[in-house]
């Protein structure tokens with residue numbers, strides 16, 4: 001089992017421990033459970049969907065990296081496929097607080113990077129902040145996304161974000177988690193550049209058209225990609241680097257072990273991810289950062 005789960009494991013009931021162990025017991029547990037695994041866990045533990053998502057929250061929160069706030073937030077996103085995706089907040093000393101990742105953003109982005117097409121619900125251990133309510137309003141689930149919190153009845157995003165401003169106020173364009181391919185091309189034989197380009201082609205930037213993707217390589221040679229997720233209210237947009245760091249953290253890799261990073265974006269777009277990407281990666285100890293453009 002990954003060390004980050006050790007402390008919290010003793011607080012899980014023995015029956016649920018037994019049901020979870022075949023999956024979470026593996027060192028390469030990717031902080032997500034497939035629908036088949038979820039069904040098996042429910043059968044062996046007696047938990048229903050709702051109770052299981054709540055029971056998994058402490059394990060999701062154990063993936064938090066909050067060196068500034070020391071505030072551990074966990075989230076579980078349920079895809080329409082039935083898969084469950086863990087999410088946790090992440091903070092980065094040495095750069096502005098705007099680079100912070102919230103747990104809801106983490107779970108949603110984690111699901112997106114695993115190819116989930118739509119979310120049914122999100123379960124969180126604290127009430128979502130305004131920033132996250134707006135971030136969730138970008139999803140193709142819309143305001144019908146179910147939001148589950150401890151000790152409260154299940155509500156929808158519409159209840160948490162009344163009179164919402166959202167994507168439909170700006171453009172009739174794809175929504176977050178919709179399948180897209182922007183078909184940008186780059187002549188390259190470099191795996192990392194190709195991975196970053198693939199991510200840019202699946203990025204969500206309907207308001208600026210400034211599509212961008214990134215690929216990070218760790219010490220073991222594993223590659224983690226991230227796609228830009230733009231938001232109709234602009235500020236809650238999630239940069240591609242943060243998406244890749246979410247994927248890396250959830251996969252159990254150390255975000256301070258990045259050996260090489262490649263950002264791919266358009267040379268003619270209105271926005272650039274470059275300076276924020278480079279400064280955050282430098283703060284994480286990665287000095288080999290490249291920008292490639294299409």
Ligand SMILES: [Zn+2]
Nearest residue numbers: 102129131132
């Ligand atoms: Zn938040």
